[in-house]
Amino acid sequence: MTDADTIIGNIRADGHRLTRIRVFMIRTLFEAQRPLAPSEILTRLAGFDIRADRTTVYRELRFLMEQNIVGHIKLGDHRNYYEILTEHHHHLVCKGCKNVKAVVLDNHLEDEERKIYKKEKFKVISHSLEFYGLCDSCLRKRA
Amino acid sequence: MTDADTIIGNIRADGHRLTRIRVFMIRTLFEAQRPLAPSEILTRLAGFDIRADRTTVYRELRFLMEQNIVGHIKLGDHRNYYEILTEHHHHLVCKGCKNVKAVVLDNHLEDEERKIYKKEKFKVISHSLEFYGLCDSCLRKRA
């Protein structure tokens, strides 16, 4: 578990530039505590009085993915979401309030991935697992 | 495991209409043996000499999802994919040739879902799990 400043320092150490937008995008993704879509990032940057172009956000996300700082996931709608890569985790997506919460499983699927290699000769590199359902507060509202 | 004709019969029995496009979309999704994106469905329908509008395909997919005939999945790119709902399964997505193969796991994640309910009070209704990696033939090519 790292913090935003450490990551920002590493980017610098790796010889990459620290631009205003780059720094604030990293902080924004950190503070969000959940994956963000590009349009959400734009809105949040605007909240810091940082006007950035759509294009820049997309390009910066690609850069942050190449640096293995940010990862890409899907949450059931037609958008792409991005989040800071920390501990390996999955997501609970509430169908009611659309909230997203990270969850760490005991079972990391290594057994399944090993079986897949034996049976199918398919070498798993990564996986994505999202759970869809209802969070506690939405469950109560429906009861 | 059902076949296309059974599904088509059930739609009829449920009081829904059997239109040319509806019937061919079901057959197309069946024969594909893998999830299809809307634009791919359009192309395949054209192969049967069936000209359909984008709009119609989107609306028909929504209908088939409401009927629980078709399910929606993500495969790592920015498109939405649809497939006939049969046995519960997951997908192996090859990063090399982009091929997609269905796989049935021994572990159906019920244990994990039960633990999630206990720990997080989050009631899981469904999940989506995709594995990304390299298929046998792409592995050999890189070796």
Place this chain on the structure above:
DNA sequence: AAATAAGATGCAACAATGTTGCAACAATAC
């Protein structure tokens, strides 16, 4: 502190995916 080089940015234009309203049409029931 100014000059430089390379990377980052904004803008315009475009491409693809997906949605909505509405008029015309087709599948079924009668």
Place this chain on the structure above:
DNA sequence: GTATTGTTGCAACATTGTTGCATCTTATTT
């Protein structure tokens, strides 16, 4: 065959994501 209601195509639009290029910034060098 006619009526009813679901289905379809079309036009227009909204959103997401990409590309080329001129301009500006960051960080280094002098």
